[in-house]
Amino acid sequence: MRFDVVIIGGGLAGTRAATELQKSGLKCILVAEGLSLNNCPKNEFKAAGGTVLQGDRVVSGVFEGNRLIRVFTEKLGNEPLEAGQFVLATGKYFSRGLVADMDKVYEPVFNLDIEYDSDRLTWFDPSFAAPQRFLEFGVKTSGGVALKGGVPIVNLFPAGEVLSGVSSAQGDATEQILNSAREAVRAIRRN
Amino acid sequence: MPSKNEFDVIIIGGGITGAGTARDCAMRGLKVLLIERHDIATGATGRNHGLLHSGARYAVKDSESAEECIRENKILRSIASNCVEDTGGLFITLLEDEEAGFGLDYQQKFIDACLRAGIEARAISPSEAREMEPSVNPSLIGAVVVPDGSVDPFRLCAANVTDAAMHGAKVLVYTEFIDFIREGDTILGVKVLDTRTGLKAEYRAPVTVNAAGIWGHGVAQKAGVHIGMYPAKGALLVFGHRVNNVVINRCRKSADGDILVPGDSVTVIGTTSTKIPFEECDHMEVTPEEVRLLLREGCALCPALASTRILRAYAGVRPLVADDSDPTGRSISRGIVCLDHETRDGVKGFVSITGGKLMTYRLMAELATDLVCRKLGVNQACSTAETPLPGSVDGRIETVSKRFEGKVTAGQKGAAGRQGDLAGKLRFDSEADKQLVCECENVTLAEIKYAVAELGVRTLGDLRRRTRVGMGTCQGTLCIRKAAKALAEALGDPSLESKLAADYLDERWKGMRAVGWGDTLREMEFMQRVYKFEKPYSYDEI
């Protein structure tokens, strides 16, 4: 299936970006694995004609040079979602936008470049209430797009908590998250 | 008439040894005071595998300990039925054990030693072992079945304390030993500090028993006597569910990470053994190296552990005691150490009971109580081996859960499993009482109220040790706030709620940090959200 934009992740950033992009006349599909903790209703997006794949997740992508050209989901199997632009708004660990194992953190769909510390002892503060470093980790960007092996992927725009330095787990980051979504929307409209 | 601050015996330490000694003394008619600086079972008692040893582990090297273990194993099965689970145990031999000289010849030696000690041990084929415990390492080359089981040390300790109190003992938790009251070479009693109110007090008794585990080293010093003790740290990992239903051990010389015990709703692997300085006993962290070691050894017992969620890590301190018969102090005493400081050091009215293990706590208590009774000139026989503990009189979960009226809920079944026949004391007067506070572990509001009213609960940690609140998959993410509110109300001071919650969050956080990756890290992020995020996002506001 072909769309103008595939938005991966149905949380605050993904839903917002999808809604604005759809409203500006682009044909969008939003892939949302499970419900989001933020409880973002998709009604506005759907009313604007957007398509939601609820309960499905993007498992892999195909790159051509420095562009992402299509992604595959678990449920649709060999039917790809093709698009000119992609938004990655998969959040942090809880929503599995990031995965941590014993000694590394990685981005599980595209293996994008991540900002993190490989020494796990530095991830946590003993006090529950203190700032926790692991919540700062996330995807690196350059000029608003994601990097893979140091190379910018020119049509893949990370937004929301998947980004390094953005987390709402310890306080209100609504503005920061929405700003990142708006930036992605602006960049996509320009492209 | 003696004042209210005078007792026959004062026991320092609310671990299993102190609790058992308090029970034994009280059952023999003594007026008992038990003091504990934190909550009961907060030291080594609550920080081990929860293995109901058959004694097989000691059979080859230490037949005396093995015989003690199997005797006490049988006694605990009958007096503490609600605290133990008859899982059975396996000692498996792997190819790598054979290469290290612990092959099937050693297995035969092991079986012979078990039989000599009175432990029923029988070899089974690898395929029989795989059938008995499907999670066992399938490449095993031999296995021996022994009567191991699991024991809930919190429950066992609480049952002893409860029974002591039912026999008239006074139990003071959050009461720290400061110093002795001393006259010449005689100990007359103790000076204590209530750690919650900051108030000091003095209690007198003709005999004081030091049952403070590794901290007993410092207690003895205050009396001017030296017990050569070495703290040995042992780290353990808790897995998210019961991976195995039979205890799995390695049939070789005892080593790190070679026991896997299913206990309640989880599985525990342990342990490491590292000598640490005394200063570290109160601040132990499980290191990444310890986690790796435990996982590596655990996977040799049960490969599924490699892909099982680890809920948390914790560590306890074994009190290793130097053998008095070795003047260099280098040999470690293997068994129970019961010291009469009058004959040993010339200090009257002071007894230390240490060494030993969770399994032999009752025997340790009996030996200490015998000594106390001799000093007091009391002639009463021990009856702790025949008298069931509270909750275990008729405490099978199947029997107890049938006693509830109407349809038995998950919370009632959970309570029956934990509180045994005492679960009949839970009051389900309203719908709210039936509501689950902790959904992972099926703990109702009624059980929390009962624990506060009858089991001496002051903090959420105390509540956890009595009810398993917050011990499940979410480590309290969903229940800490509800439990803090319920506890604060039951304690009669709703303003305590946020402090209770904050303390417990730090405690849960500590155990999760050591294994903070994968699904546990996801839970940690979720926990941060639940407890930091004041106002959920609302789409309308954007």
Add this chain to the structure above:
Amino acid sequence: MQENNISTGNFEQCQKCSLCETVCPVMANNPDYGGPKRSGPDGQRYRLKNGIFYDDSLKYCLNCKRCEVACPSGVRIADLIQQARIEFSQKSPKLRDVMLASTDQMGPLASAVAPIVNFSLGLAPVKGLLDFTIGLDHRRTLPKYSSETFVHWFNKNAASRQDSYKKHISYFHGCYANYNYPQLAKDFVAVMNAFGYGVHLIEGERCCGVAKIANGMIPAATRDAKANMSAFSKSLVKGRDIITVSTTCTMTLLEEYPELLKVDNSGIKEHISLVEPFLYKAIESGELKPVWKEGWKARAAYHCPCHQERLGLGIFTTELLKMIPGLELTELESNCCGIAGTYGFKKENFKVSQMIGKKLFDDIASAAPEFVACECETCKWQIEMSTGVPVKNPVSILAEALDLEKTSELNCR
């Protein structure tokens, strides 16, 4: 050193976020049900310790699998619940449940005497008696049985010409199309023939077994599953993929066989496809060329059945229907209709079943479509009974909207 977390139905990946509880239609309407989290992953940990922790209230789960769609952690919550029912439920199924579940055995009996059965099932005293004796709710409109089964019709009227087509598929018709609604199966044959496919029955096709699973008749369901898998293998030898029309049968064949019945379907499931994705992909790639009827117009509202939601394939249906020029399609918010196969037929569930469906019925009323488009047969009974709005399967809509003759001319060359 530690690999990814692997556990039965991913139950250990549950983070206790409770989002599943917010979508469970039963929990919202039946206080006796503990909800998906407690019945599924929470209960699993304790059932591993002791079977006494199995709770009888698991029977209230209607297996709509909405919890699984909502779960951000990939936990197969409903599967865990069904698995526990299979493993621990001590009670043998009631006569009523056996009757409801044995769609393939009741079907032939009832079809033979269909006019009498339909007449008497519609009669108030008979319904009252069924209500009283076996616990079928008397308020329910019972599915009608057709006097001629699809298979009978097909063999008599259609089978002989199927070999003349160049391309071929095997058709898993399922019990419903065969016994209760042969018209749907006839529409399917018409559409597939028009697109140039010969349609073939699967020799030895059995009921998929879903109703037996729901009613605890596991050995019987497993026998069906094994028989189907061996029948399917024979069809694959002939190079024919298996096309299905029922979403629930499809979910059972694809997911429940390996997960719940432990019947291996690997190597076969890759060749099973629902008709909508099959046609969508072929039309989209240009392989098939539809010709639509001039001037055909309709206004429909699409209801995505729960099991379609779980399969995640509803997008193919909507994209396929959107290809029909004369069809004005609105998408209803995804909600359970409340019937869940045989669940809503049971006396003890009737009230809850209707409460669950209320939101959907209200939405249909306010959308006021000419008909509801929906792939599921039991949703059809429930929606038609509760709203009076007719429900059409997408295949039947295609059969109406396509100019079958011209399509055939274009595709059969």
